[in-house]
Each structure stands twice: as C-alpha cells, then as structure tokens.
Amino acid sequence: MVGAILTQSAAWTNVEKAIHNLKTAGMLNPASLRSFALEELAGVIHSCGYYNMKARKLKALAEWFSFEFSDNLEDLQQADPAVLRTSLLGVYGVGEETADSILLYACEKPVFVIDAYTRRIVDRLGFRVRGTKYSDYQSFFLAGLKTDIHLFNEYHALLVALGKTNCKKKPLCRTCCLADLCEKN
Numbered sequence: 001m002v003g004a005i006l007t008q009s010a011a012w013t014n015v016e017k018a019i020h021n022l023k024t025a026g027m028l029n030p031a032s033l034r035s036f037a038l039e040e041l042a043g044v045i046h047s048c049g050y051y052n053m054k055a056r057k058l059k060a061l062a063e064w065f066s067f068e069f070s071d072n073l074e075d076l077q078q079a080d081p082a083v084l085r086t087s088l089l090g091v092y093g094v095g096e097e098t099a100d101s102i103l104l105y106a107c108e109k110p111v112f113v114i115d116a117y118t119r120r121i122v123d124r125l126g127f128r129v130r131g132t133k134y135s136d137y138q139s140f141f142l143a144g145l146k147t148d149i150h151l152f153n154e155y156h157a158l159l160v161a162l163g164k165t166n167c168k169k170k171p172l173c174r175t176c177c178l179a180d181l182c183e184k185n
C-alpha cells in the first residue's frame, strides 16, 4: 500500500530509496506511519518527491487501515473489492489508479490498473477507446482480457516497461516490439 502512494509522479528508483529509508527507520508499518511526526516522515521519503503531501497521504491511509481493518491484512484481502474501492476513494490522496493498485497488489483482487503509460500506448497504437475517463480505459481492457489477477499484473508490468523503454514522451519506435502493429509508427 505504501508503494501505491510513493509511486505517484515518481520514478521507481526514487521510490525504492524511500522504501529502503522507511525500512531502515523502522517506519514501514501502519502503526509507525501513524505515530511518527509528519515532518519526520516527510524527511524519510524525501527521495520520491512531493514528500510533504505524500507523508500526509501515507498517514491518512494508515489511519484508514486501522479504522476499517484494525491493521489486519487478511481482513483487508477478504473484503468485497467494490466496497473496498469506494472506501479507498474516500481516503485523502487516493485516486482511482492508487485505489486499483492497492486492490491488485496488496489485496490480490483482479483489477486492471490504468496509468499514464497505459493511456499513451493504447492511444498511439490506434485503439479507439470510448471516452477519455479512467473507467473508459479500464473497460477497454476488461472487455478484451480474461479476468485473471496474474494476467492483469503481468500486463500492467509490461505496459509500464514499454512506456519506460520505448513509448516515452518522445517514442523510440524503431526498436519497439509493437512497431508493426502501431498506428503512430
């Protein structure tokens, strides 16, 4: 869950540093996230940017986890995904992508995560998604893929990898594995 907040607008290497620092400081658990001062927490996660805001978000999420599930991961994982998503969206700093990342990775629910890489690749490939909302892109994938947590996990990871290596803001189409299929190319 911590990773889902820290990755907001941050490179993964910087998130890794922040997670390492949290571990070293003994803060990588909900009780510590709640009890440490906001400024102290912000200092520990400094590497991943927007650290003051992210520290507030982490505290809000840790409060929610205690209030709703008494810090019990098993109870969280057994909760109904739709109810959980609505509840998560009510937490400060949790938008659709963050909520779905928590559902997929922490709760092991078959939810397809949409991020900026996914939108960019789908658009450039030439698929016609009906609408521009998060839910429009999510429906596009859900209509075409078997509902399978491992498939969703792997699919998202591959899209992120392609977005980082080739389908960047300035795309490197010549070496892209999807070049033959791509409308933009």
Ligand code: SF4
Binding pocket: 121, 124, 125, 166, 167, 168, 171, 172, 173, 174, 176, 177, 178, 179, 182, 183, 184, 185
């Ligand atoms: S061919 Fe270019 S635009 Fe198309 S998906 Fe690959 S990198 Fe992106």
